[in-house]
Amino acid sequence: MSESKLEISLSVNGEQVTRTVPVRQHLVDFLRTEEGLTGSHLGCEHGVCGACSVRVDGAVVRGCLMLAVQADGAEVVTVEGLTDTGEIADLQENFVERNAMQCGYCTPGMLITASELLKDPKPVSREEIRNHLSGNFCRCTGYHAIVDAVENTINKRLEEG
Amino acid sequence: MLDKPNSYVGRTLSRDAAKRAVAGRGRYTDDIAPARTLHAAFVRSPYGHAKILSIDVEAAKQQPGVTLVMTGAELAEMCTGPWVGTLVCFDGMKSEPQHPMAIDRACWQGEPVVMVVASTRAEAEDAAELVIVEYEELPVVIDKETALDKSTPVIHPDLGDNLAFEKMIETGDVEKAVAEADVVIEDTFTFGRHTAVSLEPRALLAEYDPGTERLTIHTSSQCPHMIQAVFARTLGVPEHNVRIVAPDVGGSFGLKIHTFGDEIAATAAAIKLARPVKFVADRLESFATDIHARENCVKARMAVSKDGIITSLDIDVRSGAGAYSQYPRTSVFEANQILNITGGPYGHENYRATTQVVYLNKVPTSQYRAVGHPIGNTVGESLVDQAAAACNIDPMEFRRRNVMRDDSYPRVSAAGIEMRDMSHQQCLETLVERMSYDALREEQAELRKQGIQRGIGIAAFIKGTAPGPAGYYGAGGAPISSQDSCTIKLEPSGGVICMVGVTDQGQGVDTVMGQIAAATLGVPMESVRVIEGDTDAVPYGGGTYASRATAIGGEATYQAAMTLRAEILEIAGVLLQAEPDTLDILDGHVVDKGDTSSRISLAEIGRIGHFQVAELPNHIQPTLSATHRFRLRDALYIFTNGIQGAYVEVDTDTGFIKLLNHWVIEDCGRVINPQLADEQVRGGCVQGLGGALYEECVYDTAGQLQNATLADYLTPMAGEMPDIEVAHIQTHTGVSELGAKGVGESGTGAAPAVVMNAVNDAIRPFGGKVTAQPMSPETILKALGKV
Numbered sequence: 051m052s053e054s055k056l057e058i059s060l061s062v063n064g065e066q067v068t069r070t071v072p073v074r075q076h077l078v079d080f081l082r083t084e085e086g087l088t089g090s091h092l093g094c095e096h097g098v099c100g101a102c103s104v105r106v107d108g109a110v111v112r113g114c115l116m117l118a119v120q121a122d123g124a125e126v127v128t129v130e131g132l133t134d135t136g137e138i139a140d141l142q143e144n145f146v147e148r149n150a151m152q153c154g155y156c157t158p159g160m161l162i163t164a165s166e167l168l169k170d171p172k173p174v175s176r177e178e179i180r181n182h183l184s185g186n187f188c189r190c191t192g193y194h195a196i197v198d199a200v201e202n203t204i205n206k207r208l209e210e211g
Numbered sequence: 212m213l214d215k216p217n218s219y220v221g222r223t224l225s226r227d228a229a230k231r232a233v234a235g236r237g238r239y240t241d242d243i244a245p246a247r248t249l250h251a252a253f254v255r256s257p258y259g260h261a262k263i264l265s266i267d268v269e270a271a272k273q274q275p276g277v278t279l280v281m282t283g284a285e286l287a288e289m290c291t292g293p294w295v296g297t298l299v300c301f302d303g304m305k306s307e308p309q310h311p312m313a314i315d316r317a318c319w320q321g322e323p324v325v326m327v328v329a330s331t332r333a334e335a336e337d338a339a340e341l342v343i344v345e346y347e348e349l350p351v352v353i354d355k356e357t358a359l360d361k362s363t364p365v366i367h368p369d370l371g372d373n374l375a376f377e378k379m380i381e382t383g384d385v386e387k388a389v390a391e392a393d394v395v396i397e398d399t400f401t402f403g404r405h406t407a408v409s410l411e412p413r414a415l416l417a418e419y420d421p422g423t424e425r426l427t428i429h430t431s432s433q434c435p436h437m438i439q440a441v442f443a444r445t446l447g448v449p450e451h452n453v454r455i456v457a458p459d460v461g462g463s464f465g466l467k468i469h470t471f472g473d474e475i476a477a478t479a480a481a482i483k484l485a486r487p488v489k490f491v492a493d494r495l496e497s498f499a500t501d502i503h504a505r506e507n508c509v510k511a512r513m514a515v516s517k518d519g520i521i522t523s524l525d526i527d528v529r530s531g532a533g534a535y536s537q538y539p540r541t542s543v544f545e546a547n548q549i550l551n552i553t554g555g556p557y558g559h560e561n562y563r564a565t566t567q568v569v570y571l572n573k574v575p576t577s578q579y580r581a582v583g584h585p586i587g588n589t590v591g592e593s594l595v596d597q598a599a600a601a602c603n604i605d606p607m608e609f610r611r612r613n614v615m616r617d618d619s620y621p622r623v624s625a626a627g628i629e630m631r632d633m634s635h636q637q638c639l640e641t642l643v644e645r646m647s648y649d650a651l652r653e654e655q656a657e658l659r660k661q662g663i664q665r666g667i668g669i670a671a672f673i674k675g676t677a678p679g680p681a682g683y684y685g686a687g688g689a690p691i692s693s694q695d696s697c698t699i700k701l702e703p704s705g706g707v708i709c710m711v712g713v714t715d716q717g718q719g720v721d722t723v724m725g726q727i728a729a730a731t732l733g734v735p736m737e738s739v740r741v742i743e744g745d746t747d748a749v750p751y752g753g754g755t756y757a758s759r760a761t762a763i764g765g766e767a768t769y770q771a772a773m774t775l776r777a778e779i780l781e782i783a784g785v786l787l788q789a790e791p792d793t794l795d796i797l798d799g800h801v802v803d804k805g806d807t808s809s810r811i812s813l814a815e816i817g818r819i820g821h822f823q824v825a826e827l828p829n830h831i832q833p834t835l836s837a838t839h840r841f842r843l844r845d846a847l848y849i850f851t852n853g854i855q856g857a858y859v860e861v862d863t864d865t866g867f868i869k870l871l872n873h874w875v876i877e878d879c880g881r882v883i884n885p886q887l888a889d890e891q892v893r894g895g896c897v898q899g900l901g902g903a904l905y906e907e908c909v910y911d912t913a914g915q916l917q918n919a920t921l922a923d924y925l926t927p928m929a930g931e932m933p934d935i936e937v938a939h940i941q942t943h944t945g946v947s948e949l950g951a952k953g954v955g956e957s958g959t960g961a962a963p964a965v966v967m968n969a970v971n972d973a974i975r976p977f978g979g980k981v982t983a984q985p986m987s988p989e990t991i992l993k994a995l996g997k998v
C-alpha cells in the first residue's frame with residue numbers, strides 16, 4: 051500500500067506541466083489538489099454523475115475514472131481552460147441568463163458535456179439535448195433550464211452561422 | 212415601496228454566484244485547502260446491528276502519514292455527553308442517547324466506529340483498512356410493520372420497545388361520517404426510503420487555534436448558527452469562540468440542516484491536533500450515513516357523499532425511522548407533518564390521523580425537502596381520484612367542489628392548522644386553462660382508440676413553509692432559531708452592506724435579499740452587497756430550511772432597510788432643511804418626492820454620516836445601520852397552496868412510464884424574482900418525481916443497504932424528465948409586510964401525487980392501480996396483472 055509515484059508531463063489548459071504523482075491518483079484529484087483547478091468536482095467517484103468531466107485530447111472523459119498517469123503526454127482542458135479561451139462564452143452567458151444552475155456543482159461538467167454539441171452545431175431537438183446530457187446528474191434544476199440554455203446557444207450559433 | 216414602477220421586487224435578475232459557477236470558480240468546502248490540512252476517514256460498522264467486542268488500532272497507527280486514530284470511547288471523552296434526539300413538543304417521544312461514534316454497539320450499517328486521520332485521504336483510508344474490529348452480530352429490526360410486535364427484538368432495551376413516538380389528531384366524528392357516507396374509499400400506500408443525494412456530499416474543514424481557543428469550521432451547511440450551537444455544546448467550546456462559515460454549498464435539500472457524528476469526530480481531531488482536519492463524505496458514505504427519509508406506510512379511508520363532497524378522512528401512518536432519532540431535529544417530523552397536511556386542500560370536517568414512528572436498524576431519518584408532504588399529498592390525492600371515479604365525477608370537477616373556497620379565510624383545517632391567504636379555486640381554474648384540460652381529455656380518449664394509454668393527473672396541495680417559534684424548535688428546546696435577521700449598513704461610498712442570517716445553496720437567496728434591500732432603500736442593485744453564511748459576520752438566524760429564507764429573512768431585510776431608509780431621510784432632511792416626508796430615495800439619491808429631482812446622493816450622506824459628522828447638529832448621531840429580526844407570531848407555519856397537473860404515457864407491455872407534460876400552479880405570495888421562483892419549483896418537482904419513480908434505499912433482511920452507489924440508486928436524469936410549466940398566483944400573506952411565502956418545496960411536495968394519479972388514470976381502464984412508490988416498471992406490470 052505504499053504510495054508509488056511516477057513522473058508525468060502533460061498539458062493542462064495549454065500550460066505544459068511536469069509532476070510526480072501517486073500512480074493511483076485519479077486525474078480529477080490531480081487537477082484539483084496538485085493544480086488547484088477546483089472547477090472540476092467530485093460527485094460520485096464512480097463514473098455516473100459527470101461532475102468531474104474534463105476534456106482529454108479533445109474527448110470528454112470522466113476525471114474520476116482516469117488515472118493521472120494515464121494522462122501522461124495528453125492535453126487536458128478543464129472548465130477553467132474553456133473559460134479562458136472563450137470557447138464557450140456564449141454557453142456560459144446563456145447558463146447565467148437562464149439560471150441553468152442553482153448550486154453550480156454540476157455546472158462545469160454540464161458545460162463541458164454540452165460543449166460537444168456546439169463544436170459543429172446542427173439543429174437539435176430538446177429531446178436530443180436531454181439525451182446528450184443524460185449522463186450528467188443535476189439534483190437542483192430539474193434540467194429544464196439547462197436544456198433551454200443549451201438550446202438557445204445552439205440556435206444563436208446556427209443563426210450567426 | 213416595493214410596488215414602485217421598475218422596482219427590483221418582482222423582477223428577474225441574474226445571480227452573481229451563477230457567473231462564477233460557470234467559470235468553475237465556485238468555492239465549495241473541499242476547494243479550501245489550508246497548509247498542513249489532514250484528512251479523516253472512518254471505519255464504519257459493516258453490520259446493521261452488532262456488539263463491538265474489541266478494537267485494535269495498532270497496525271493503523273504505524274501506517275505512513277497517520278497522525279491520529281480515535282475510537283468512539285476516546286471521542287466520547289472529548290464530548291460533553293451523548294445526543295438525545297427528542298424535542299419536548301413531541302409528547303412522550305423517546306430516543307436512546309447517541310454518541311458521535313459507536314462505543315459498545317453499532318446500530319446501523321455505516322455508523323462510524325473508528326476515525327483515522329492522515330496526511331491524505333488515501334492514506335487515511337489505507338490505514339482504516341488495517342483497523343481490526345471484532346463484532347458480535349445482533350438481531351436486526353428492519354421491517355417497520357413488525358417492529359412493535361412482541362416477537363421482534365428491541366433495539367434499545369432501555370427504551371422498552373421500538374416505539375419512538377405516537378400521536379393522534381381527532382376532529383369531528385369520523386365513524387359517524389363513514390357510516391352515513393354514500394361512498395367509502397379505503398386503501399394502503401407505501402413509500403420507499405429516500406435520501407437527499409446532494410451532488411456535493413457532506414463536507415467539513417475544522418481549524419482550531421489553541422492560542423485564541425477559537426474554532427473555525429467551514430462546512431457545507433444550511434444553518435451556520437445551529438451548527439455553531441451544536442458543535443460548541445457537544446465539544447465544550449464556548450459558542451462565541453466558534454465560527455461557522457458555509458461557503459458555496461453544492462445542494463442541500465434538508466440534508467445539510469443536520470449534524471453528524473463523523474463531523475464532530477473530525478472537529479475533535481482538529482482541536483486535539485491543532486491542525487486543519489477535513490472530512491468529505493464519499494458517495495458510499497453519503498448513502499450509508501446521510502439522513503434518510505420518506506419510509507412510510509399509510510392506511511387511509513375517505514368518506515364521500517354521492518354528489519361528490521368529502522365528509523371525512525382518516526389515516527394511520529406507520530413511519531420507519533432509523534436506529535436513533537436524529538439530533539437535534541428528531542426523526543418524527545415527517546410523520547407529524549403527514550398528519551398535519553393530508554387532505555389539507557379540502558373542507559371536510561371530520562378527520563382522524565394516527566401515527567407510530569418506530570426504530571429500525573437503518574440510517575437515522577430526518578428532514579428532507581418537503582418533509583411529509585409527498586406522502587400526505589399522495590395519499591389524499593389518490594383517494595380523491597378514486598372517490599371521483601367511484602362517484603363518476605371528473606376528478607377536476609370533484610376537486611372544484613371540495614377545495615376550500617378562496618373567500619373562506621382565515622379558517623382552521625380539519626387537522627387543526629390555521630389557513631389564511633390561500634387560493635385553491637384560483638389555482639385550479641388556472642390549471643384547467645394552462646393544461647387545456649378538456650382538450651387533453653379528448654386527446655386522451657382519442658389515443659386510447661389507437662391503443663396508446665395516456666393518463667392525466669391532478670393533485671391539489673398545501674405546503675407548510677416558514678415555521679414559527681410556537682411550533683417546534685424554539686418551543687421544543689433545540690438551539691435552532693425560528694427568527695431571522697438582517698443588519699444593513701450604508702457605507703461611506705454610498706454602497707450598502709446587507710448581512711443576513713438566511714443562507715444560499717443556489718436558490719438565489721442572496722440575490723433575493725439584495726433585490727428586497729435595493730428596492731426598499733431605493734438604490735441600484737449593483738451598490739448592494741449581501742453577506743450570508745458566516746456566523747462571525749451575520750446577525751443570529753436560523754438559516755435556510757423549510758422554505759423560510761424569503762418569507763422570514765426577506766421580511767427582516769425589508770424591515771431593516773425601511774429603518775435605514777428612515778434614518779437616511781432624517782439626515783437628508785436636516786442637511787436640506789426639508790421635512791423627511793417630502794423626500795424619497797431613488798437610484799441612490801435622495802430626491803424631492805414631487806418632481807424626483809436629486810437633492811443629495813447617498814454617497815454624500817455616507818461621507819457626511821461617517822466622516823464629516825460635524826456638519827450635523829449635535830442631537831443627530833448617525834448609525835447608518837439597522838438590524839431587524841422577524842418571526843411569525845402565533846402561526847405554526849405560513850401555509851401555501853397550489854395544484855399540479857401531469858400528462859404521462861404508460862407502456863402496458865413494458866411498464867415504462869413516459870412523462871410528457873407537467874404543470875405547477877402555486878401561490879407563494881409575493882414573488883420577488885420570478886425566474887428564481889420558477890426554478891425552485893421545477894427543481895423541486897423533479898426531486899419529487901425521482902422519489903415517485905426511481906429512488907429507494909433498499910435494505911436486505913440483514914440490514915445491509917443494497918444500492919449505495921449512484922449506479923444502483925436511480926435518480927432522475929435529463930433524458931427522462933419533462934419540461935415543467937410554472938405559474939404563480941400571488942396572494943400576499945398577511946403575516947408580513949413583504950407578503951412572501953415559501954416556494955422551495957412546493958414542487959417536491961405534490962409531484963409524486965400528481966404522477967401517481969396520472970399513471971393510475973392511464974391504467975384504470977385495465978383495472979390496474981398502483982399505490983406504492985417508487986413506481987418501477989415492475990410495479991406497473993404487477994398492477995396490470997402481467998407479472
Ligand code: FES
Binds near residue numbers: 094098100
Ligand atoms: S465524480 Fe466522476 S462521474 Fe461522478
Ligand code: FES
Binds near residue numbers: 151152153461
Ligand atoms: S445545480 Fe446543483 S447539482 Fe446542478
